[in-house]
Amino acid sequence: xxxxxxxxxxxxxxxxxxxxxxxxxxxxxxxxxxxxxxxxxxxxxxxxxxxxxxxxxxxxxxxxxxxxxxxxxxxxxxxxxxxxxxxxxxxxxxxxxx
Numbered sequence: 774x775x776x777x778x779x780x781x782x783x784x785x786x787x788x789x790x791x792x793x794x795x796x797x798x799x800x801x802x803x804x805x806x807x808x809x810x811x812x813x814x815x816x817x818x819x820x821x822x823x824x825x826x827x828x829x830x831x832x833x834x835x836x837x838x839x840x841x842x843x844x845x846x847x848x849x850x851x852x853x854x855x856x857x858x859x860x861x862x863x864x865x866x867x868x869x870x871x
Contacts, residue, residue: 777842781826784852808865810864811865812861822853826850826853
């Protein structure tokens, strides 16, 4: 059984949750800088979660729950980085909705 897709998609989904929680906390603080703050947080989430995803997938390969694919492993590492626009959107829209 290969858990690579589970690792690849669970980390970015967690990032969407964190972006939503950020947006929710900004609403409670009454701040006016919605888009800029959400963009900054989205960048941080994208880069930090990318490294988390690399570590999780590497650990998964070491415990033999994920298949080793050589350089192909990188296709399971970058979803969090590519999700930066989604993090920005979720964090910003959540602030605007509430």
